[in-house]
Amino acid sequence: MAAENNDVMEKVVSLCKRRGFVFPGSEIYGGFVGSFDYGPYGVELANNIKAAWWRAMVQLEPNIVGLDSAIVTHPKVWEASGHVGGFSDPLVECKECNTRSRADHLLEEVGVFADEKMSIEEINQIFDANRDKIKCPKCSKQNFGTVSTFNLLVKTNLGNFKNDWSSDPAYLRGETCQGIYINFKNVLDTTRVKVPFGIAQIGKAFRNEIAPRQYIFRKREFEQMEMQMFVAPETEMELYEIWKQKRLQYYIDLGFKPENLRFHEHENLVFYAKAAFDIEYNFPFGFKELEGVHARGDYDLSQHQKFSGVSMEYTDPYTNDKYIPHVVETSVGLDRTFLAVMSEFYHEDNLGGETRVVLRLPKQLAPIKVAVFPLLKNKPELVAKAEEIFRMLSKEIRAEYDDNSNVGKRYRRQDEIGTPYCVTIDFDTLGENPGLLDTVTVRHRDSGKQERVAISELVSKLK
Numbered sequence: 001m002a003a004e005n006n007d008v009m010e011k012v013v014s015l016c017k018r019r020g021f022v023f024p025g026s027e028i029y030g031g032f033v034g035s036f037d038y039g040p041y042g043v044e045l046a047n048n049i050k051a052a053w054w055r056a057m058v059q060l061e062p063n064i065v066g067l068d069s070a071i072v073t074h075p076k077v078w079e080a081s082g083h084v085g086g087f088s089d090p091l092v093e094c095k096e097c098n099t100r101s102r103a104d105h106l107l108e109e110v111g112v113f114a115d116e117k118m119s120i121e122e123i124n125q126i127f128d129a130n131r132d133k134i135k136c137p138k139c140s141k142q143n144f145g146t147v148s149t150f151n152l153l154v155k156t157n158l159g160n161f162k163n164d165w166s167s168d169p170a171y172l173r174g175e176t177c178q179g180i181y182i183n184f185k186n187v188l189d190t191t192r193v194k195v196p197f198g199i200a201q202i203g204k205a206f207r208n209e210i211a212p213r214q215y216i217f218r219k220r221e222f223e224q225m226e227m228q229m230f231v232a233p234e235t236e237m238e239l240y241e242i243w244k245q246k247r248l249q250y251y252i253d254l255g256f257k258p259e260n261l262r263f264h265e266h267e268n269l270v271f272y273a274k275a276a277f278d279i280e281y282n283f284p285f286g287f288k289e290l291e292g293v294h295a296r297g298d299y300d301l302s303q304h305q306k307f308s309g310v311s312m313e314y315t316d317p318y319t320n321d322k323y324i325p326h327v328v329e330t331s332v333g334l335d336r337t338f339l340a341v342m343s344e345f346y347h348e349d350n351l352g353g354e355t356r357v358v359l360r361l362p363k364q365l366a367p368i369k370v371a372v373f374p375l376l377k378n379k380p381e382l383v384a385k386a387e388e389i390f391r392m393l394s395k396e397i398r399a400e401y402d403d404n405s406n407v408g409k410r411y412r413r414q415d416e417i418g419t420p421y422c423v424t425i426d427f428d429t430l431g432e433n434p435g436l437l438d439t440v441t442v443r444h445r446d447s448g449k450q451e452r453v454a455i456s457e458l459v460s461k462l463k
C-alpha cells in the first residue's frame with residue numbers, strides 16, 4: 001500500500017538523501033538555493049528517464065529527429081523569442097523581512113487565481129484586493145510592497161570580455177526549444193524530413209526563479225525534454241489533440257496510475273498561442289504541472305525569420321504551397337518527472353512481518369537492475385563465484401556487487417533503491433547440494449519471492 005500522501009514528500013526527500021539519489025547543491029557551503037545534485041543512483045534514474053523519453057519520442061516516432069543545441073546562443077535569439085522583453089514573474093517583497101515571493105503563488109495559497117501571463121496592473125489589482133489574507137511565508141507579517149515584474153533570463157558574459165558586460169549580455173537558455181527553432185532550416189536542409197516532422201531535444205535550462213520551492217519541482221538550473229512538431233497550419237489543432245493524448249498515455253505506459261494524472265487547460269493564453277494544456281501529476285503536495293502541451297501557431301518561426309532575416313518558409317513538395325510551419329510543442333522537466341517517479345513508486349509494505357520501504361520502479365527506470373551477493377564475504381570461494389557472476393551480468397545489464405552486512409539488510413537496501421532482482425551465490429551454487437550446482441537464488445523485489453535459476457539462464461531471465 002502506498003504511504004499516506006501528506007508524509008510521502010518528507011519520506012521521498014529523506015530516501016533521496018539517504019540512498020544517494022539527490023543531494024542539496026553546494027551542501028558543504030551551506031547549500032545554494034534552487035540547486036540540487038544527482039547522486040550515484042539519481043544520475044542512473046535520471047538517465048533512464050531521459051532514455052525512456054528519447055525512445056518514445058525519437059526512436060519510436062518515424063518523423064521525429066533529435067538535436068543537441070548549444071546552451072548559450074546569439075543573444076538575439078532571446079530578443080526574437082520575446083524572453084528579453086517579457087519572460088518575467090510577478091515579484092513582491094515583504095517590507096518587514098525583505099523576503100521576495102511570487103505574487104501569483106501567494107495569491108494561489110489563499111485560493112485566488114492569478115498567473116504570470118496577466119499584466120502587472122491586473123496582478124496588482126488582485127493582490128491589493130486580497131492583502132488582508134496574504135501573509136509573508138517567512139515572517140507571517142502582512143506588509144508587502146507593490147508587485148513588480150522580474151525577468152527570469154540568466155545573463156552571462158560568455159564571449160564578452162568587457163568589464164561592463166551586463167548591459168550587453170548573452171543568456172543561459174531559458175528553454176531548450178529555442179535551439180530547436182533556430183535549427184529548423186538546418187534539419188530540413190540536411191535530412192529527409194517533411195512537414196509534419198518533429199525535433200526533440202533534452203538539455204539544461206536556467207531561470208532566475210524568484211522562489212524555487214518544493215524540492216526539485218522548481219529549480220533555477222533544471223533540465224527539459226522538449227519536442228517541437230512543425231506542422232501545416234490547417235493540421236495544427238488535430239496534431240495538438242493527438243499529442244495531448246499521446247503524452248498522457250506515455251505516463252500510463254510507464255506505470256503511473258491514471259488517477260494520478262489529469263489535464264488542466266490554461267485559463268490565460270500568451271497572445272500567440274492557440275491552445276495550451278498541462279498534464280498535471282498528483283504530487284505529494286497536490287496536482288501540479290508536470291508537462292505542457294502547446295499549440296504555438298507560427299509565432300516562433302516567424303519571430304526568428306523577422307530577427308535573423310533568414311526565411312523560415314516551407315514549400316510543400318506535393319502541392320507547392322508555401323507557408324511558415326506552425327508548432328505543436330510537448331515540454332516536460334526531467335526533474336519534475338524524477339520527483340513524480342519517486343512519489344508514484346514509493347511504497348511501504350509488510351514483508352515477512354516487517355515494514356519495508358520499497359521503490360516499485362518499472363524495470364526500465366530502475367537505477368540498478370540486479371544486485372549480486374556472495375552469501376558470506378569471508379568465504380573466498382563464494383566471493384570468487386559471485387565476482388565472476390557479477391562480471392558476466394554487468395556486461396549485459398546495470399548490476400551492482402554488494403557484500404555489506406547480512407543478506408537481509410542487503411535486500412532492504414536494494415528494495416529502497418528499486419532494484420528488481422537480487423542474486424545470491426551460496427554453497428549450493430558451488431555444489432554442496434549437487435542437484436543445485438551452478439544455480440543461484442533470484443529474489444524478486446515486489447513479492448519477495450525467491451527461485452533457483454541456473455547461471456547459464458540468468459542473463460536471458462533477467463533481461
Ligand code: GAP
Pocket residue numbers: 174175176177207209216217218219220222223224226289290291292329331332333334335336
Ligand atoms: N518551451 C515551453 C516551456 O518551457 P514551461 O511551461 O515554462 O514551457 C515546460 O516549461 C516544463 O519545464 C514544465 O512543465 C516543467 O516540467 C519544466 N519546468 C519549468 N520550469 C521549471 C523549473 N523552474 N524547475 C523545474 N522544472 C521546470
